[in-house]
Amino acid sequence: MDLSKLRINGARLRTSLEEMAKIGATPNGGVQRLTLSDEDKRARDLFVKWLKEIDLAVTIDEMGNIFGRRPGTEDNLPPVMSGSHVDSQPKGGRFDGILGVMGALEVMRTLHENKVKTRHPMMIVDWTNEEGSRFAPAMVSSGVWAGVLERDYAYGRTDINGKKFGEELVRIGYKGPAPAAKWPVHAYYEYHIEQGPMLEGQKKTIGAPKGILCLHWYDIYLTGEANQVGPTPMEGRHDALCAAAEMILATNRLPDRMGGNIVATVGEIQNKPNSRNIIPDGVHFTVDIRSWDDDHAIKAWEHLKIDLQEIAARRGTPIRIDETWRCPHAPFAERLVQRVLDTAGELGYSSLHMVSGAGHDASYMNQVCPTAMIFVPSIGGRSHVEVENTAWSDCEAGANVLLHCLLKTADEH
Ligand code: GLV
Ligand code: MN
Ligand code: MN
Numbered sequence: 001m002d003l004s005k006l007r008i009n010g011a012r013l014r015t016s017l018e019e020m021a022k023i024g025a026t027p028n029g030g031v032q033r034l035t036l037s038d039e040d041k042r043a044r045d046l047f048v049k050w051l052k053e054i055d056l057a058v059t060i061d062e063m064g065n066i067f068g069r070r071p072g073t074e075d076n077l078p079p080v081m082s083g084s085h086v087d088s089q090p091k092g093g094r095f096d097g098i099l100g101v102m103g104a105l106e107v108m109r110t111l112h113e114n115k116v117k118t119r120h121p122m123m124i125v126d127w128t129n130e131e132g133s134r135f136a137p138a139m140v141s142s143g144v145w146a147g148v149l150e151r152d153y154a155y156g157r158t159d160i161n162g163k164k165f166g167e168e169l170v171r172i173g174y175k176g177p178a179p180a181a182k183w184p185v186h187a188y189y190e191y192h193i194e195q196g197p198m199l200e201g202q203k204k205t206i207g208a209p210k211g212i213l214c215l216h217w218y219d220i221y222l223t224g225e226a227n228q229v230g231p232t233p234m235e236g237r238h239d240a241l242c243a244a245a246e247m248i249l250a251t252n253r254l255p256d257r258m259g260g261n262i263v264a265t266v267g268e269i270q271n272k273p274n275s276r277n278i279i280p281d282g283v284h285f286t287v288d289i290r291s292w293d294d295d296h297a298i299k300a301w302e303h304l305k306i307d308l309q310e311i312a313a314r315r316g317t318p319i320r321i322d323e324t325w326r327c328p329h330a331p332f333a334e335r336l337v338q339r340v341l342d343t344a345g346e347l348g349y350s351s352l353h354m355v356s357g358a359g360h361d362a363s364y365m366n367q368v369c370p371t372a373m374i375f376v377p378s379i380g381g382r383s384h385v386e387v388e389n390t391a392w393s394d395c396e397a398g399a400n401v402l403l404h405c406l407l408k409t410a411d412e413h
Helices: 010-021 038-053 098-113 140-145 151-155 165-171 240-257 294-315 334-346 392-410
Strands: 057-060 066-070 080-084 122-126 187-193 206-212 214-223 263-265 269-272 282-291 319-327 351-356 371-376
Touching (some): 038 066, 038 122, 066 098, 080 098, 080 392, 187 392, 206 392, 282 294, 294 319, 334 392
Parallel strands (some): 080 187
Antiparallel strands (some): 057 066, 214 282, 263 282
């Protein structure tokens, strides 16, 4: 058969995405499938069932990463891999992560039903805890698999209720027997929604990022002095929330101060005891700094850190700072990025060479093997929200680009 004519089944891809979107569906059309939750387990169970239906050999490793392997005609060659994640943000969308997993599954189904043989074996993967929202940091399981993060460090991470990653992994039945340790990989492609406004703004169908920004995460803990809000004079208060408020605005101003090329965000905050008539005495908040330039991001942090310490000292709210995670920027393999652009052109889709501001497991895979990503437009540039949406025709287009990138790469010598 002329493989250049081969196409994935867009209707089947849509049905798979719709089935997955029922797991953890939220009232406003999104999904909440936090990592290692009951919903994550249900999505994994369905995914594994679908892998087995097309005769893929399923392996689950000690981080709960799920792999499905399709043999190659030269089966001892390193596999070509593709996948993403099935976990979501709280009140997240129906496409982030799951599109890359269902897209790769749709490619595998297409190869299976057409009895296509490839030289290299092919593997599909669902990485555990890409989001890092329940357990920081993000992309932790591709990080362990790649040999960058420690397994026991990951197991010991706790969520806001004190539950441990390792215990939750066992609880949902996905602590597998295989070691979470990299093997030689020929190439990795991750298919994903863009999560930003560029493709839609420029009316392009396919995005080929040249790489991913660095992600630097910090956790800030402030201690104040609680007291009755009525009788306590304004002078002399040690209000941890007011200190945090100043710090949040300092974070928001940081990119301007650094002359751009950076984004900085406080996205999560806990305030104690969180009562309207008690002066807050304990605040935790997060800082997320991203840039293409790691040194620039670190320099920005050094400036911000001094500001945070100054604010804490002035307000009498002792500060503890954890430098939680630094994932360096990931410049992808130019040959594969070009292949994504070329393949889009061959299939008749417009394309854009761009950059990924969102983090992806492709960042850690980039440290293991040649890596690239395929993006499709996010309607309104919205993501990590319930209204996150992508046209079905674009979902199909991206999966066709993935199919042909994988076919070309899996036949390489
Ligand atoms: C992952 O979703 C990230 O970009 O934070
Ligand atoms: Mn994602
Ligand atoms: Mn995400």
